[in-house]
Amino acid sequence: MTATVIAIDGPSGVGKSxxxxxxxxxxxxxxxxxxxxxxxxxxxxxxxxxGDPGDVVELVRGAELEISTDPDAFAIEVDGIDVxxxxxxxxxxxxxxxxxxxxxxxxxxxxxxxxxIAAASPGIVVEGRDITTVVAPQAPVRILMTADEAVRIAxxxxxxxxxxxxxxxxxxxxxxxxxxxxxxxxxxxxxxxDGVVTLDTTHIGFDESVAAVLxxxxxxx
Ligand code: C5P
Numbered sequence: 610m611t612a613t614v615i616a617i618d619g620p621s622g623v624g625k626s627x628x629x630x631x632x633x634x635x636x637x638x639x640x641x642x643x644x645x646x647x648x649x650x651x652x653x654x655x656x657x658x659x660g661d662p663g664d665v666v667e668l669v670r671g672a673e674l675e676i677s678t679d680p681d682a683f684a685i686e687v688d689g690i691d692v693x694x695x696x697x698x699x700x701x702x703x704x705x706x707x708x709x710x711x712x713x714x715x716x717x718x719x720x721x722x723x724x725x726i727a728a729a730s731p732g733i734v735v736e737g738r739d740i741t742t743v744v745a746p747q748a749p750v751r752i753l754m755t756a757d758e759a760v761r762i763a764x765x766x767x768x769x770x771x772x773x774x775x776x777x778x779x780x781x782x783x784x785x786x787x788x789x790x791x792x793x794x795x796x797x798x799x800x801x802x803d804g805v806v807t808l809d810t811t812h813i814g815f816d817e818s819v820a821a822v823l824x825x826x827x828x829x830x
Contacts (some may be wrong), residue, residue, distance in 0.1 A: 613732035622765035643737035
């Protein structure tokens with residue numbers, strides 16, 4: 610049986626991970642966090658002192674990557690090292706493009722993502738920045754989650770620091786806008802491609818976002 614694939618893209622801080630995970634739970638589906646794969650590879654490259662694009666490609670091709678698709682038990686290992694917590698370090702987000710900006714490194718990770726998707730049953734929610742367009746353009750449900758930048762910054766600041774006060778908002782703004790601008794050079798997650806539904810979450814909270822995603826899935830599968 611072929612897995613039902615739910616593809617969700619969006620920029621930093623939009624809340625796509627928590628919404629994707631909850632959607633997967635409600636449906637009894639798997640959950641694939643593709644950003645975690647880029648982060649784990651970037652973590653490994655950093656550890657090994659690898660930065661040259663050619664060396665990064667070699668590193669990614671040779672690395673063992675184990676990622677859980679259980680939405681209740683997320684874990685990721687690279688070359689046998691558990692990096693589940695390390696990859697959430699904001700510093701990793703600052704050098705993740707050492708990997709994600711290299712086309713051949715992307716191709717390798719995309720291939721692995723497609724293998725994981727092909728092995729899923731009965732379905733899988735896959736989130737990232739190029740899922741609706743490159744990784745799974747044939748998915749029956751493809752969603753681009755958006756929210757105004759101020760809202761995304763406040764959400765990310767609250768997630769990282771437990772509060773969206775002025776100092777944290779300022780530092781988070783710098784991190785988010787810089788990373789999104791650089792990511793936008795390799796992936797399109799700001800405008801919906803043909804057939805992709807935009808879900809603007811600027812004025813809706815977590816529960817409503819999950820409900821909206823579930824409704825779209827109900828309509829399309
Ligand atoms: O989603 P998350 O913030 O964890 O993603 C980390 C980074 O991984 C992004 O900033 C981007 O550089 C890269 N990424 C990507 N393509 C994806 C998912 C993530 O390039 N599908």
